[in-house]
Amino acid sequence: MHNKRNCYSSSTDNDEYLKKVTVGRRKSHNAPIELVDYNPNWVDLFGKEAKKIKSILDNKVLQLEHVGSTSVPDLCAKPIIDILLVVADSSCESSYVPALESAGYILRIREPAWYEHRLFKGPDTDINLHVFSEGALEINKMLRFRNWLRTNREDREKYAKVKRELAQNTWENVQDYADAKTEIIERIMKRANSNIL
Template sequence: MSEVEYVTEEPAHNAPVVLEEYNAAWPAWFAVEEAKIRGALGERVVLVEHCGSTSVPGLAAKPLIDVLLVVPDSRDEDAYVPALVEMGYYLRLREPGWYEHRLVKGTTPNVNMHVFSPGCVEVERMLAFRDRLRAHDEDRAEYERVKRELAVRTWERVQDYADAKTQVVERIIARALG
């Protein structure tokens, strides 16, 4: 596992994960965030996409909008973080050993913005996973079943819940890229 530097600490979760039935408003929530991001960063946006479970119609999810943001260089935080902070986001963590990933958070609505640089293989994987779930009912059902089974457990950190889904996520990505 790569080194993680938490820029902003958050309290332990120590609870189950609450999943909601698909909400048709989630794409509109993303559209608002996308407009904020594009307005703040302008030409520094290489790509911005709605990803994660709220981007898949019919899939139960945490009411959390996952945003995939590609900027020219995710390591160059001065080129994008201050503008995002002005829009109400904050830098949550850095993962220099995992594609120079940065996680930027928003609170209203709850947003996880995953920031990468162009050419990062994880961008392709995230979009392939999303697109596979959108197009294949059996994969979406398998993923939702695992999510529901895991969600009822008590998790110290929500990331632990996400990590517990790795096996099913990797199976679906393998089918998507196969």
């Protein structure tokens, strides 16, 4: 959701960063971004994945949430289910990675410098499984952004407008598209944060 690469001054720097944190071979996107209208079936797809992940990791799952645009009714999105998984220590890969991999999940991103973030792709449903350690600041940011968009129609529509405009461009990496949304996300988060009691 948030741009973690503000320190990278050019797309070349960003590309180098992505190469560094990608596990396995990275493919360039080199196309516009496919956005579709909200689909209520996304809730069911999340539920199916959540059940599977809980059965694999059992009590290692401290929190499991549907996040990202597919978790916000009436918001256009890439048809990829974003899932937030919180474990005790995401840097301790031996405690959860082998179990997920044996069930077909593929570790694609390892970012030690950004809250020890790990990202997996799913074996069946097209998902981004984001793994963070308990207490990571990004957890609350993701949930606050999701919850605000669910309840604030004006910001939801502003965000959708920017997403649709940006999606028409050709993006070498999908992450570049995500990073291009930073300005609108920060403006929305500022309003969301000012409305917290």
